[in-house]
Amino acid sequence: MKPAWRRRIAPAVVLLALLAAWEALVRLAHIPHYTLPAPSLVLQTLAGNFGSLAGSWWFTVKITFGALLLACAGGVLVAAVFALWRPVEEAFFPVAVVLQVTPIVAVAPLILIYVESTTAALLLCAWIVAFFPILSNTVVGLRAADLNLRELFRLYRATPWQRLRLLLVPSALPYFVAGLKISGGLSLIGAVTAEMVAGAAGRETGLASRILEASFRTETPKMFAALSLLVLTGVLIFAGFNALSRLLLGRWHATEN
């Protein structure tokens, strides 16, 4: 079998085997569905509640990508400022570290008190989690330009804009993409965590709220159905950013060769 096919098929086989084992365990051990539903029941529940779950899924996706977009914009902007003025970095980097190290689950209740709009509060929580990897990676990336290339640009009297566009941005790209891959997953985690803290209240609710809601009613299959959508979203984000990384860096960067 060709390696490319093996790389694609092997994980699928493992996944299917795990699902089959799970299904067999539930059936053979007669585990009640409120304790552990079989994958087939989860699938049935997902199909039966798809309309309502899809709405919640879309809400979570909006929060996730909204926060990621803001993290990209803010992270890159602040990284550019940090890279250009080291004193600013020295002054403000600890603040960024505080944002990173403070558990979001502990801060989320405060944010929900201070920010009136639940959607804005959720966005803020997810942004806090997603922001730091993009910031720190981009700062490193902007400083990672080859020293000799920097001197070459100096020798040819490149303008600051040429230096940024033709040297610093391409040099920083692999670092930014690495940060994006981390932040993609983290923004989903941030969105879900904040939704959990916010509870099932509000007109619009995400998948985490549906999980909470189902847990109050001991609707375990529905919890699993919502959870499987979250897992699927996380996997798609991961795969999407890996594809983006291959597209942007595939021909020239060691991480994609």
Place this chain on the structure above:
Amino acid sequence: MSDASDALISLQQVDKRFANGVQALQSVSLAVQPGEFVSLLGPSGCGKSTVLRLVAGLDRASAGKVLAPALRADAASDTAFVFQEPTLMPWASVFDNAWLPLRLAGVSRRDAAARVMPLLQRMGLEAFANAFPGELSGGMKMRASIARALVTQPRLLLMDEPFAALDEITRQRLNADLLDAWQARPMAVLFVTHSVLEAVALSQRVLVMGARPGRIVAEFQVRRPARHDAGFRDSDDYVAQCRAVSRSLEAAHAATA
């Protein structure tokens, strides 16, 4: 020493002391005439590269004068630099790398093609114009780096041990290509090397540097055929001159060891 009055560049009693207190150069004086090929030969760490950086304007002398009377301060394209490493942009094709100096000077891709492609052809890279540096051998990368340096038709080419990392066969081929390029369009070359054989094979004049602190301890006018002749390296005269330069280098070593 060569006459400084009509020199393209000259250093007069130049000292260089780094911030850490290391005295890299002491009272270095040299001059390079338009179209002249001069090698700076010396042991590692003797300040050869520092001389190049001062001439290129990438560093400032602590004392003395660095004069480049024939080079206009605003004409970046008058001087080109080839580093020890190929120093190519890994994210750009061979063509785009060779285009860089012209691009920074505002020349469009289309207009640059008329100058870039003949150079790539001369360097044996025509078929690799769209290849990325990561897809090239070490020798080809260095050819691309030289093509980039020559694309502006500089009047002064500064080369910092450009072939040190290459195997002997590739090194000799690139020596020959460099001499061909120099004879096709004469320019002043200041070539840093620690190879006696290379210095004598390439240059019209060899300046031997002693270490700690770097200074010029000897100067040799190389007797060589007017046109590039592959047989020169096999001649008794070449061997005798290499021996003389080598003795001078050993004496410089002994004095500083």
